[in-house]
Amino acid sequence: MVPVFCDLVSVTGLDGLERLVDVIQFALRDYIQYWYYTLSDDETFLLEIRQTVQNALVEFSTRSKEVDWQPYFTTRLVDDFATHLRVFRKAQERLNEREDPKQRDAPDELLDSFFEAEVEMERKICRDVVCTSRKDEEGYLRDLCEVLLYLLLPPGDFHSKNMRYFLREVLARGVLLPLINQLSDPDYINQFIIWMIRDSSCNYEAFLNILKLTDKAAELEAVKDKVLEELQYLRSLDTGGDDINFIKNQINSLLFVKKVCETRIQRLQSGKEVDALKLAANFGKLCVIPLEHILVHNIALQFFMDYMQPMGGQAILFFWLTVEGYRVTAQQQLEVLQSSQRDGKKQSSQTTKGLLRAAALGVYDQYLSEKASPRVEVDEASVTRLAQKLNKEDPTPEIFDEIQKKVYDMMLRDERFYPSFKQHPLYVRMLAELDMLKEPSYMGSDHGDGESFNGSPTGSINLSLDDLSSGSVDESAQLHAFISDTADAFLNLLPVAGVCNEHGKTYALYTLTVIRKNSDGSEDIWKTYRRYSDFHDFHMRITEQFESLGPILKLPGKKTFNNMDREFLEKRKKDLNAYLQLLLNPEMVKACPMLIPYVYDFLENKAYSKGKGDFARKMDTFVNPLRSSMRNVSNAVKSLPDSLAEGVSKVSADMGRMSEKLGQDIKQSIFKVPPLIAKSDIDPEHCRVSAQLDDNVDDNIPLRVMLLLMDEVFDLKERNQWLRRNIKNLLQQLIKATYGDTINRKIVDHVDYMTSPEQVSDYVKRFRDSYWPNGILAETPPRRDKSLRMRTRVAAKTTLLGIMPDELKHIIGAETTRKGILRVFDMFQHQPLNRRLACVFLEGFLETLFPQYKFPELFVKLHSRSPRVLRYSQKLRSLQKR
Numbered sequence: 001m002v003p004v005f006c007d008l009v010s011v012t013g014l015d016g017l018e019r020l021v022d023v024i025q026f027a028l029r030d031y032i033q034y035w036y037y038t039l040s041d042d043e044t045f046l047l048e049i050r051q052t053v054q055n056a057l058v059e060f061s062t063r064s065k066e067v068d069w070q071p072y073f074t075t076r077l078v079d080d081f082a083t084h085l086r087v088f089r090k091a092q093e094r095l096n097e098r099e100d101p102k103q104r105d106a107p108d109e110l111l112d113s114f115f116e117a118e119v120e121m122e123r124k125i126c127r128d129v130v131c132t133s134r135k136d137e138e139g140y141l142r143d144l145c146e147v148l149l150y151l152l153l154p155p156g157d158f159h160s161k162n163m164r165y166f167l168r169e170v171l172a173r174g175v176l177l178p179l180i181n182q183l184s185d186p187d188y189i190n191q192f193i194i195w196m197i198r199d200s201s202c203n204y205e206a207f208l209n210i211l212k213l214t215d216k217a218a219e220l221e222a223v224k225d226k227v228l229e230e231l232q233y234l235r236s237l238d239t240g241g242d243d244i245n246f247i248k249n250q251i252n253s254l255l256f257v258k259k260v261c262e263t264r265i266q267r268l269q270s271g272k273e274v275d276a277l278k279l280a281a282n283f284g285k286l287c288v289i290p291l292e293h294i295l296v297h298n299i300a301l302q303f304f305m306d307y308m309q310p311m312g313g314q315a316i317l318f319f320w321l322t323v324e325g326y327r328v329t330a331q332q333q334l335e336v337l338q339s340s341q342r343d344g345k346k347q348s349s350q351t352t353k354g355l356l357r358a359a360a361l362g363v364y365d366q367y368l369s370e371k372a373s374p375r376v377e378v379d380e381a382s383v384t385r386l387a388q389k390l391n392k393e394d395p396t397p398e399i400f401d402e403i404q405k406k407v408y409d410m411m412l413r414d415e416r417f418y419p420s421f422k423q424h425p426l427y428v429r430m431l432a433e434l435d436m437l438k439e440p441s442y443m444g445s446d447h448g449d450g451e452s453f454n455g456s457p458t459g460s461i462n463l464s465l466d467d468l469s470s471g472s473v474d475e476s477a478q479l480h481a482f483i484s485d486t487a488d489a490f491l492n493l494l495p496v497a498g499v500c501n502e503h504g505k506t507y508a509l510y511t512l513t514v515i516r517k518n519s520d521g522s523e524d525i526w527k528t529y530r531r532y533s534d535f536h537d538f539h540m541r542i543t544e545q546f547e548s549l550g551p552i553l554k555l556p557g558k559k560t561f562n563n564m565d566r567e568f569l570e571k572r573k574k575d576l577n578a579y580l581q582l583l584l585n586p587e588m589v590k591a592c593p594m595l596i597p598y599v600y601d602f603l604e605n606k607a608y609s610k611g612k613g614d615f616a617r618k619m620d621t622f623v624n625p626l627r628s629s630m631r632n633v634s635n636a637v638k639s640l641p642d643s644l645a646e647g648v649s650k651v652s653a654d655m656g657r658m659s660e661k662l663g664q665d666i667k668q669s670i671f672k673v674p675p676l677i678a679k680s681d682i683d684p685e686h687c688r689v690s691a692q693l694d695d696n697v698d699d700n701i702p703l704r705v706m707l708l709l710m711d712e713v714f715d716l717k718e719r720n721q722w723l724r725r726n727i728k729n730l731l732q733q734l735i736k737a738t739y740g741d742t743i744n745r746k747i748v749d750h751v752d753y754m755t756s757p758e759q760v761s762d763y764v765k766r767f768r769d770s771y772w773p774n775g776i777l778a779e780t781p782p783r784r785d786k787s788l789r790m791r792t793r794v795a796a797k798t799t800l801l802g803i804m805p806d807e808l809k810h811i812i813g814a815e816t817t818r819k820g821i822l823r824v825f826d827m828f829q830h831q832p833l834n835r836r837l838a839c840v841f842l843e844g845f846l847e848t849l850f851p852q853y854k855f856p857e858l859f860v861k862l863h864s865r866s867p868r869v870l871r872y873s874q875k876l877r878s879l880q881k882r
Contacts, residue, residue: 019764024053030777031174056152063849070751072848080840082712088827090117111832119868126866131835140862141172184834187789190796197799204594205546206802210794211260217268222790224261227254249597256593287436291418299813303430307421315374316407319367323400326363330356330397353394360395378406433813479584480515481603483577507531508569514603526605534608542598555579714812714820797825
């Protein structure tokens with residue numbers, strides 16, 4: 001027994017050993033002793049079982065210590081999850097292609113489509129029988145447990161049939177099956193999601209988005225019932241004074257949520273659910289985005305590229321982008337040259353100019369010369385003048401400006417390009433990705449006969465400044481406010497009006513006059529006092545809760561020096577007044593009723609309670625402009641085609657070391673645009689996800705993990721490769737800027753920590769306390785009622801959608817982000833598919849733990865019994881005969 005305990009201590013530690021002994025004792029007591037003592041009083045059998053279990057644990061622990069778990073957690077586990085998601089996405093796509101809507105919504109049809117896609121990918125494996133039949137699942141687990149016992153038990157114990165069968169049944173039906181049942185339960189997964197992200201604040205906009213997007217009437221009914229319960233409680237309260245206003249605001253918010261649920265339920269039940277993209281394309285009043293904005297916005301540019309390719313305009317678009325990249329790079333290199341010369345450093349101007357000339361000639365040869373294919377068609381006189389400049393003059397950053405302007409005008413005015421793009425479905429999809437597409441909503445009759453546009457596909461506030469400023473002031477608005485002055489003189493300790501001093505700190509205090517019009521025609525007027533920091537804190541709170549307010553509401557910036565200057569204070573007062581009027585505009589209030597409680601709280605005649613501390617506000621003040629600057633910089637530099645960048649490298653290779661460095665700077669400072677060739681014919685869908693990773697990222701753990709997940713969650717491989725390349729470059733820069741080369745080490749260290757004796761001990765403790773709280777076997781909790789499970793679904797979706805950062809939406813698009821997140825959530829709502837994922841994880845774990853044994857071949861034998869595998873094999877043979 002001592003060697004056994006020593007081996008266990010090396011894996012779990014002393015505390016872990018005690019906890020493991022408790023688990024063994026509790027398991028023997030509750031699963032064996034209670035019935036064994038009715039048959040026999042002989043303790044020998046129980047001691048043999050105890051000794052056998054301990055031997056198996058020791059063997060398991062020894063093998064665990066010998067395994068390098070880092071590849072499993074950073075590659076195999078992620079690949080299994082991403083591949084499972086790929087199969088689910090393919091199944092959804094196949095269902096969406098069916099004409100019968102009943103087939104598209106039937107769970108059984110989804111399962112059939114999923115496992116058909118699985119067998120096409122795995123070819124010799126299909127887990128449909130194991131995941132949909134309880135009897136076959138138990139048989140699969142018994143076979144698996146028997147192999148495990150063969151590997152873990154001493155030969156004498158394994159060859160004892162009674163002992164082997166007994167342990168096999170306990171392990172299969174007493175341990176693995178209940179574990180898979182729990183882990184595959186969608187309600188358990190939803191609760192786990194909420195628990196995992198419990199520290200994030202509730203995002204009301206995300207909540208309303210989920211209500212407007214859901215196609216499950218049961219979810220809406222559950223939320224509506226809870227709203228009615230809350231309304232009944234609030235109306236029963238006997239309150240007065242200031243509390244009554246707060247309660248009224250809560251009631252109004254709940255009534256709005258109730259209306260959203262009822263409208264959505266009515267639409268689902270009436271069968272009048274419409275495609276917002278199609279309806280907007282046919283009837284909607286679309287936002288007009290200028291061409292100059294499209295060309296510098298990553299998401300918009302992606303859709304414009306996709307449009308220009310079949311229209312024969314991709315060459316002129318790439319020429320424009322290439323010239324932008326050339327101009328920025330040339331300016332940077334010339335500035336470096338001038339700086340070096342000022343500092344007295346030796347750097348040949350001829351080398352820099354030679355590289356720029358090579359780049360300029362490359363642009364000319366690829367797009368404007370007689371041999372260019374396709375060639376940018378502009379007037380020959382301009383091309384001739386450019387050729388003469390390239391031959392006689394040193395290239396400047398502006399050398400292509402004349403032709404670039406002509407190309408821009410061509411894209412802007414030619415009916416084939418930008419004018420037609422604004423009428424194309426791709427333009428509508430672009431607006432959806434930018435969260436600027438209004439959604440259809442029922443207005444008018446209770447039967448939903450009339451359709452109009454209100455909000456966005458997810459209920460975001462998508463008003464432009466022009467929309468708000470053009471609306472006339474509504475006299476029926478309940479609330480008006482304006483800054484009448486800086487603070488009254490009697491409040492000030494300094495002679496300058498509006499400047500106050502407290503504890504040695506000087507600040508400006510603004511007087512807000514608030515007018516509230518009541519329903520009976522009377523008015524309430526009061527004054528309240530706010531500092532700029534109060535405005536700043538309020539602005540951060542509402543833009544965090546309502547993400548789409550960020551581009552609309554612009555708070556005047558801070559000023560570090562001379563911020564008490566009279567002229568500056570007057571200008572800030574004017575800007576804050578404009579901010580208030582925009583905030584209280586009737587169109588804004590109508591579009592976002594959930595914003596009203598925040599506004600009332602800010603304008604009440606009381607001391608404003610800040611939602612963030614001084615340090616958090618200062619960090620946001622610093623970080624937010626930095627994020628904006630990073631986005632602006634990333635959009636400013638566009639790219640040379642691959643062949644041109646390679647040409648620059650070849651030219652620089654023959655020059656000195658300094659020349660080579662400059663050439664690399666030119667190449668690295670430019671994002672590559674894909675050459676004018678068709679996509680690869682290789683179908684990426686019929687193989688595992690990890691089979692398609694680029695070779696140069698295999699040694700970069702975080703980049704590999706991020707690309708695996710982002711490709712499948714957001715379906716990036718099917719999108720414009722220019723966008724995916726930019727995303728990859730951005731991820732590389734982000735990882736390097738955040739952690740540098742140490743992030744791989746951090747991940748390896750974290751995996752080591754997760755498998756350390758201390759952590760294993762903690763895992764054992766949690767398992768013991770969960771199954772035997774206070775040493776007593778926990779009762780199986782009753783199944784939660786449907787209404788509670790539906791509300792949990794809504795809460796989990798809201799949590800997932802709410803934690804998505806704005807930066808991600810800026811990179812890949814708002815609509816793509818929403819679809820990707822909701823696809824992951826939907827995947828977890830099907831228990832047979834969750835059982836399949838649990839089996840895949842278990843099989844990967846066993847293959848990693850026992851690499852020297854032929855587990856892959858065993859799994860092929862176990863899963864090849866599926867009729868789908870036989871049908872697919874016959875189909876392949878018939879195709880080969882043809």
